[in-house]
Amino acid sequence: MxxxxxxxxxxxxxxxxxxxxxxxxxxxxxxxxxxxxxxxxxxxxxxxxxxxxxxxxxxxxxxxxxxxxxxxxxxxxxxxxxxxxxxxxxxxEQKSNCQNGQPCLxxxxxxxxxxxxxxxxxxxxxxxxxxQADVQAVAQRQDSDVQQIMQFRDAETIGMALK
Known part of the structure; x- marks a missing residue:
């Protein structure tokens, strides 16, 4: 495939x-x-x-x-x-020429x-x-994960700016 x-x-x-x-x-x-x-x-x-x-x-x-x-x-x-x-x-590629120009077994x-x-x-x-409930649950989890990453990045950026 x-x-x-x-x-x-x-x-x-x-x-x-x-x-x-x-x-x-x-x-x-x-x-x-x-x-x-x-x-x-x-x-x-x-x-x-x-x-x-x-x-x-x-x-x-x-x-x-x-x-x-x-x-x-x-x-x-x-x-x-x-x-x-x-x-x-x-x-x-569905051309029926798999074996010497002919279909294979x-x-x-x-x-x-x-x-x-x-x-x-x-x-x-x-x-x-x-x-599907499982697809919605995964999408919501991903949203939460990304929000946490963004908050961490923001906090890191603020921390670096304060130094």
Whole structure:
């Protein structure tokens, strides 16, 4: 399967965005901090997500990103495809040329599994994930963790300024 870090991080970032942008646009720095994803990597992902019309940027003070449509309209497979990931478990990229230009013995097996995974991810939306109690609990814990980190940084900065 060719679901790499790119696809996983894109889904994580989009879920974070869906959770937090209900109140206000979300900056990539906020997502990077909560999800411990490199800011430059998120910039690359959001460039692709923006081109795929999955997110929109809001300029100015208080700006950031928000979903371009409702969370109930965005499937996990939409996100993965938007960042150029494939849900493909074959070695031939579904071209049936796995063995000397012909299908291998297990080609149909891997094609069937790819279809099953794709259908599974097509059937799950951001909203469905957002509605899960465990997802909400993790998002709230991350918010609390980030607030503690920011308070510690502020206290450190104040301490350094007083020296």
């Amino acid at each position: 060719r679901l790499t870090t790119k696809g996983r991080y894109a889904v994580t970032a989009m879920l974070d965005l869906a959770f937090h942008s209900r109140v206000k646009p979300v900056t990539l720095t906020e997502i990077a901090t909560r999800q411990t994803i490199s800011l430059s990597y998120l910039e690359q992902l959001f460039s692709r997500l923006r081109r795929a019309n999955m997110v929109i940027g809001v300029r100015g003070p208080g700006g950031g990103y928000k979903l371009s449509r409702g969370a109930e309209e965005i499937s996990i497979s939409d996100i993965i495809l938007a960042v150029d990931e494939q849900v493909d478990l074959t070695n031939c 297990t080609h149909d097996l891997w094609m069937g599994l790819s279809d099953t995974v794709r259908n599974y991810l097509d059937g799950i939306t951001l909203k469905q994930l957002l509605d």
